[in-house]
Amino acid sequence: MTTSGEGAGRAGTKGVPRAVRERQILAAATGEFGRHGYEATTMAAVAARVGVTKPLLHHYFGGKQDLYLACLDPVGDRLLTAVRTALADRSPGAPPTALRVLSALFTTLDGRREDWFVLYDTTLPPGSEAARRAAHHRAAVDALATTGTAALLDAAGPADPLDADALAYAWRGLCTALVRWWIRHPGESPDDMTRRCARLLAAGPALLAGGTATG
Template sequence: MTDNRAESNGDRPARAKRLPRAVRERQILDAAVAVFSQRGYHAASMDEISEVAGISKPMIYAYLGAKEELFAACIQREATRLVEAIAGVVDESLPPREQLWRGIQGFFAFVADNRDSWRVLHRQAGTQGEPFAAELTAGRKRAISVIGLLLEHAAQAQGVGSFAEGQTEPLAAGLVGAGESLADWWLDHPEETPKAMSGRLMNLVWMGFGNLVQGTGWRPSQAEDAGLQRSDEVSA
């Protein structure tokens, strides 16, 4: 809100120093991520972004285009950073379980260091009708399918070929959701370490998955099964 630019030399805001384009672009993206993260896409205003970036609006438009494009640029940059953070710690030569463990650790480490990035990626996911929804959804789906593959490898490694087709993807979706939700919960419990968080998710995922791939999946007993009707048969 207040003018926190350095060198407020007496009178007026003092034209910002001339900086190379790359630097300014980074500044702008940083500010945009922060503001989008805090306010959400629609509530974020270009005015606030420009203020936070310490630069005037026209420069934002000149360098990164209109609001939508700016947002897309944020998404892309942060998604890339997240993917690289995880890819950087995963070693494909390791057995699947270890890969998963490292990946999960990488994820929580990234979230720990980049709360804003994470929020932008996570919290805007469903703003349907927006033109960039595709971008977000696509990223999410890519993540899910990568994890799905990992699960499939794990299943094969354990010699369980019977793992039903089409089962990995929804499970991966559940896993990603669990991770997101845990990361959210973490926001309210900052005293937890990344490793503790990672351990929780790994347990939830692996122990459940460990049983599933061994064919010991849970199934409702006959009594449990009879209890509920399909709701749409009633409501229709």
């Protein structure tokens, strides 16, 4: 049942179809969770951003955790699909696996860069359904990343069984750092970021080996 009087005096609220309003709320909430984290995001802030009342927001999505989960699942699915598609590309001349995945992530996050931090939110309440569901999505992405990096480890020769797990954690941290840098540089396009990462990855072996250009 819609809250009585909802939309009075609020342009663009009264008469908006429910499906449209829900999409508006989800877009606004995803932005709030991604920018500020679960802990700092309030239902009042989301409602104000959309231009609706808190009662309407609760009517549509329940409490804050329910709203977060409604934002999380589409974000997790999009990122998982992006990684899966990038790993499946084995066409001749395709970029290296790491660069394909990064390019797919940048393309998927274009125009919604904070979405990454909806999934990789460090403020989720421990033991909550929100934390459990986010961990499920992250584990699925990590599993694909581990599969994608297994060939690199195999090519390097016999390795410790935990190497793949350590590399998956390092990869997650790298992606998070790159997205955070990208948010701070809004003029960078997905193609710009992909080219930049290609240069960084090419320089990586020398940097890790401690080599420097001495002329």
